[in-house]
Amino acid sequence: MNTIFIDQKEILKRYKYIDKQTHKGIQGHALLIGGSYGKIGSVCLSSKAALKTGCGLVTAFVPKCGYEIVQISIPEVMVLTDVQEKFISNITFEIVPQAIGIGPGIGQERYTQKALHDFLKINTAPLVMDADALNILSLNKSWLSLLAPKTIITPHPKELERLIGTWKSEEEKFEKTKLFSKQYNLIVVMKGAPTHTIDGETIYENSTGNAALATAGSGDVLTGMITSLLAQSYEPVNAAILGVYLHGLTADIALPETGYQSFIASNVIENIGKAYLTLQNAQK
Ligand SMILES: NC(=O)C1=CN([C@@H]2O[C@H](COP(=O)(O)OP(=O)(O)OC[C@H]3O[C@@H](n4cnc5c(N)ncnc54)[C@H](OP(=O)(O)O)[C@@H]3O)[C@@H](O)[C@H]2O)[C@@H](O)CC1
Numbered sequence: 001m002n003t004i005f006i007d008q009k010e011i012l013k014r015y016k017y018i019d020k021q022t023h024k025g026i027q028g029h030a031l032l033i034g035g036s037y038g039k040i041g042s043v044c045l046s047s048k049a050a051l052k053t054g055c056g057l058v059t060a061f062v063p064k065c066g067y068e069i070v071q072i073s074i075p076e077v078m079v080l081t082d083v084q085e086k087f088i089s090n091i092t093f094e095i096v097p098q099a100i101g102i103g104p105g106i107g108q109e110r111y112t113q114k115a116l117h118d119f120l121k122i123n124t125a126p127l128v129m130d131a132d133a134l135n136i137l138s139l140n141k142s143w144l145s146l147l148a149p150k151t152i153i154t155p156h157p158k159e160l161e162r163l164i165g166t167w168k169s170e171e172e173k174f175e176k177t178k179l180f181s182k183q184y185n186l187i188v189v190m191k192g193a194p195t196h197t198i199d200g201e202t203i204y205e206n207s208t209g210n211a212a213l214a215t216a217g218s219g220d221v222l223t224g225m226i227t228s229l230l231a232q233s234y235e236p237v238n239a240a241i242l243g244v245y246l247h248g249l250t251a252d253i254a255l256p257e258t259g260y261q262s263f264i265a266s267n268v269i270e271n272i273g274k275a276y277l278t279l280q281n282a283q284k
């Protein structure tokens with residue numbers, strides 16, 4: 001098996017410094033599409049995480065009921081709304097994002113499924129798919145062929161099972177996921193403890209993170225972080241690997257202060273800066 005252990009040394013090979021002359025227009029524009037009535041928090045978490053991971057602009061596309069929630073909870077984020085009040089039914093926008101993350105909290109309404117299908121048919125931006133976007137794909141497996149090469153998917157074990165079916169051993173899980181990655185030319189972020197990112201035959205095993213991450217919304221945050229890195233022009237596989245590494249590192253940094261139990265997804269976002277600083281300090 002071709003497994004690469006992703007530690008700080010491997011990350012420093014991939015991490016890109018900020019150009020002193022940069023501006024928000026070239027730092028990348030990320031679009032996060034998600035949320036439904038009662039789950040607007042997920043897209044708030046993804047959007048804020050995207051900003052804190054360094055892209056220049058973030059727009060959230062949410063159902064109408066999410067408009068004020070996103071505007072008030074994260075004023076830095078721009079908001080576009082669907083025509084429907086409680087769920088997404090028609091994904092249209094005039095902005096040109098450098099990357100899109102779709103799925104957190106989006107639900108599986110029939111109209112949302114159709115909206116996802118129509119979106120996949122026309123989308124050309126680098127894409128991260130998570131949560132209910134993956135569950136919708138599991139219900140409509142023929143749509144997998146609509147995904148552009150190197151689309152990143154970020155399933156937790158249950159979402160992965162819905163996509164590839166059950167496995168009897170860890171070995172079988174890896175074999176089936178590699179086959180799936182090759183069949184559809186996808187990058188699969190197999191979330192777990194630890195998380196493995198699979199790109200065809202290559203497995204990248206992450207070295208950061210701990211059980212404090214077992215908390216609502218921590219995956220939604222990861223989606224925003226990887227989308228942000230994609231928007232900043234990281235190659236998809238490097239966006240996935242670096243996003244997973246920084247995400248885990250936030251929990252390692254926060255653990256002495258929060259303990260396992262009181263760490264929440266917002267603490268991931270709060271500690272992204274410190275996680276980045278470990279990389280900058282290591283290169284001095
Ligand atoms: N504030 C908000 O708006 C939030 C909104 N959110 C949004 O809600 C939507 C539904 O997402 P979801 O992941 O909660 O539901 P679902 O896909 O049924 O999976 C749950 C089942 O999967 C399993 N499982 C999970 N992890 C596992 C592991 N590591 N290892 C093993 N098994 C694991 C476990 O199954 P069990 O073991 O119980 O059989 C568990 O019961 C989605 O759109 C999301 O973005 C949430 O992010 C929360 C915050």
Ligand SMILES: Nc1ncnc2c1ncn2[C@@H]1O[C@H](COP(=O)(O)OP(=O)(O)O)[C@@H](O)[C@H]1O
Nearest residue numbers: 156191192193210211213214216217218219220
């Ligand atoms: N025990 C654990 N150790 C390390 N990481 C974990 C652990 N439990 C969960 N995580 C991480 O937390 C995140 C959970 O994602 P997910 O299940 O999608 O959460 P949500 O949908 O609530 O946002 C993943 O990145 C996963 O790897």
Ligand SMILES: [Mg+2]
Nearest residue numbers: 131156219220
């Ligand atoms: Mg999730």
